Amino acid sequence: MPSPRIALATSAELPDLDGDSRLLLPSLERAGIASTCLVWDDPAARWEEMDMVLVRSTWDYWNGAGRRDAFVAWAERVGAKVPFWNAPEVIRWNTEKSYLRDLEARGAPVVPTLWLGPEERAANVLARGLDEGWSEVVIKPAVSAGSEGALRIDLTRDRAGAEAHAEALAPRGVVMVQPFLRSIAQEGELSIIFFEGEAIHAVRKVPRSGDYRSQPEFGSVVGRAEVTDEARRVAESVLTIAESSFLYARVDLVRGLDGALRLIELEVTEPCLYLGWEEGAADRLAAAIARRLRG
Structure with missing residues (x-):
């Protein structure tokens, strides 16, 4: 029996994926899954030949008029033919940050907006x-x-x-x-990574001195972090409220003006999963993908 084939969706700027996502490739191979990288808006890409599509480094869909709509349309078109994770309806919901308004209305502790x-x-x-x-x-x-x-x-x-x-x-x-949350300058942003609803690991991103942006491209300091009981409780409550079967999710938490942990982002479209920060994380994601392929 031939190996199942999975397409890792990426962008033209990162045709071979970002560095963190590339860590998944040997894990997929060890799991007996053949993988290939395809650019999401490449008209020549043959998605229908794949057994699954996994959204990864599609980090250009917000850059330009109509790009987000085109990206969502692509996900829905391909997802109608091929198993697609996270699901196209999740992509539509999560690629416009008004989803935070939806989560807050349902009781999630979102940063006031x-x-x-x-x-x-x-x-x-x-x-x-x-x-x-x-x-x-x-x-x-x-x-x-x-x-x-x-x-x-x-x-x-x-x-x-x-x-x-x-x-x-x-x-x-x-x-x-x-x-503006001054706590970000002191303790940064906590990102908890989940595979199939289970917390796998976490990283803390602290902005460089004088900045407030926690992304590594702006010079933040990224380090492995423990998931406290408080953080786990808040993150799991967000996923429960979201009511979706995510293959992967990243819950980004910050300390609010009231001192409580609050959700600043629920990343379930194409988040960096910081696979390199936790030994075995890539293997665990590959195993979760294999289970979805079998299912």
Whole structure:
């Protein structure tokens, strides 16, 4: 019997995957799974010949008008023919950060957020932020990644600049306004990685001095972290509320203004899974993929 074939979906900028995702390749081989990398928007890619599609380094779908819609359409088109993880309906939900609004409405402890839609004025939304006591905020688009388009700004000192930035982002879609969390500078962001609902490992990303962005490309310090009972409880509650059978998930937590752990992102589209930070993590993901292929 031939080995099952899995396509690892990536982008034209990373045709051979990002470095962390490449760690999965030998684990798949040891699990008896043949893998190939295909660029998600390559019209010549033959997805229908695969036994599964795994979304990995598709880190360009937010970059340009209509790209997110095209990405979601691709996922739904391919997912109608081939087993696809995470599922296309998850991709549609998770690629626009209004999913946080959905989770909060269902009881998840989300970082407080104000939402600027097409029917609202930036000045009014920012005024509500001041009413909440947020002197310093982060303004960012709801379709983005890696802090693209984000601005940290003091409303009490430069309200006009904040309004201008929010209004400049508005043509791209919904805009988010969140309080700047000073705790990020001290303890950073905790990312807990789950495979099939089980917490596998965690990393902590602490921004470099003077910055607030926790992504490694901005010079943050990344280190392995223990999953405390508090963090596990919060992260598992988020997954329970999400009510979906994720193959993989990354729950990103920060310490809120009230001192409690809060969800800043639930990454279930194409997150970095920090496989290199936990011995055996790639093998465990390959084993989970093998179970899905058998099922």
